[in-house]
Amino acid sequence: xxxxxxxxxxxxxxxxxxxxxxxxxxxxxxxxxxLQQHPGGGIVSLFMLSSGKKKHGRLIATINIQEKHSSxxxxxxxxxxxxxxxxxxxxxxxxxxxxxxxxxxxxxNP
Amino acid sequence: xxxxTQSSRYLVKRTGEKVFLECVQDMDHENMxxxxxxxxxxxxxxxxxxxxxMKEKGDIPEGYSVSREKKERFSLxxxxxxxxxxxxxxxxxSLSGPEQYFGPGTRLTVT
Numbered sequence: 001x002x003x004x005x006x007x008x009x010x011x012x013x014x015x016x017x018x019x020x021x022x023x024x025x026x027x028x029x030x031x032x033x034x035l036q037q038h039p040g041g042g043i044v045s046l047f048m049l050s051s052g053k054k055k056h057g058r059l060i061a062t063i064n065i066q067e068k069h070s071s072x073x074x075x076x077x078x079x080x081x082x083x084x085x086x087x088x089x090x091x092x093x094x095x096x097x098x099x100x101x102x103x104x105x106x107x108x109n110p
Numbered sequence: 111x112x113x114x115t116q117s118s119r120y121l122v123k124r125t126g127e128k129v130f131l132e133c134v135q136d137m138d139h140e141n142m143x144x145x146x147x148x149x150x151x152x153x154x155x156x157x158x159x160x161x162x163x164m165k166e167k168g169d170i171p172e173g174y175s176v177s178r179e180k181k182e183r184f185s186l187x188x189x190x191x192x193x194x195x196x197x198x199x200x201x202x203x204s205l206s207g208p209e210q211y212f213g214p215g216t217r218l219t220v221t
Contacts, residue, residue, distance in 0.1 A: 031208045042114075043200065043212035086152070090208035096141055096160060097168070098210065102152040 002027050002091045006101035013108050019074040021104045023087030026068065033098065034061050034072045035086040043086070046072070077108045113137070114213035116201055122219045129188040131216050133201030139211075141204045142184035144168075144176060146197040147215075153200065159184055191220045 003026040013019055023032070034046045047054050047061040049070075054061050058077075063070040074081055087101040117132035133142065143158040145168075155168030157176040165176050173195060177185045184203075188195055196219050202210040 033208070035212075042214040043202075045209060045211070048209050088153075096143075096158060096204070096208075097155060098153075098208070100153040102150065 002029065002089055002099045004087055004089055004099050004101040006085075006087050006104050008104060009102070010105045011107070013077050013106070015078060015108055015110050017077050017108075019077050019081075019106065019108075021072045021085050021087075021106070023070045023072070023101055024068055025089050025091075025099075027091055028065075028068075029089040029091040031090045032063055032070050033088040033090070034070075035088060037084040037086060037103070039083070046085075074106075079108045079110050082106055082108050114201060114203055114211050116199075116213040116216050118216050119214060120217050120219075122221065123188075123191050124221055125192060127188075127191050127220075129191045129218070129220075131186040131188075131199055131201075131218070133184045133186070133203075133213055134182055135184075135203040135211070136182065137203070137205070137211075138181065139203035139205050140181075141206075141210075142178065143202040143204075143210065144174075144184065144186045145200045145202065146170070147200055148197050156186065191218075193220050196220045 007022045031050050037043045058075045060073040084103045086103045088098040114135045144156045145153045147153045159165045159178040175187045199216045201213040204210045
């Protein structure tokens with residue numbers, strides 16, 4: 001079974017700062033997902049990637065398959081970015097099941 | 111846009127009650143999932159279904175059952191609710207690949 005570790009567990013930043021959240025996993029994967037969950041809200045998919053880098057607005061996700069590591073970057077952070085960010089992987093030949101990290105709680109102060 | 115809806119946002123039940131949580135998706139997705147989310151543990155898969163009337167156990171199926179009689183609807187059943195089933199329950203669906211679409215969640219409290 002794949003183990004997914006995220007760091008840090010909690011992160012507090014000032015508005016405008018550059019933020020990095022890290023995710024590592026233990027065995028090969030077919031895809032890695034970054035998800036966002038606002039307080040009391042549902043979960044939204046930010047990125048799904050299997051190699052390289054993806055960018056959407058101020059968010060950038062990268063993955064290094066050899067090192068089994070991914071990062072989520074937020075440039076010019078804003079209080080509305082405050083949320084839980086969750087890393088999840090699809091592996092083991094299954095297209096159905098996700099294995100989740102425990103999440104990173106990000107708080108961006110004005 | 112894919113829409114996944116759940117029958118209740120908040121639910122309070124008593125120990126021993128039978129509880130039904132319903133999930134409906136409107137995009138003809140084949141796969142549907144039930145997760146629970148607890149502080150410090152993250153999301154854990156309870157059950158999933160890859161077709162009507164087909165189901166598979168996830169990582170923590172004990173104390174739960176599911177029903178999928180129609181493609182768009184996937185129900186989670188707590189036969190006899192217990193306090194350790196107090197949690198946030200999230201439903202998700204997917205077409206054939208790994209990308210999943212999540213519902214808003216149901217926060218269940220069992221007293």
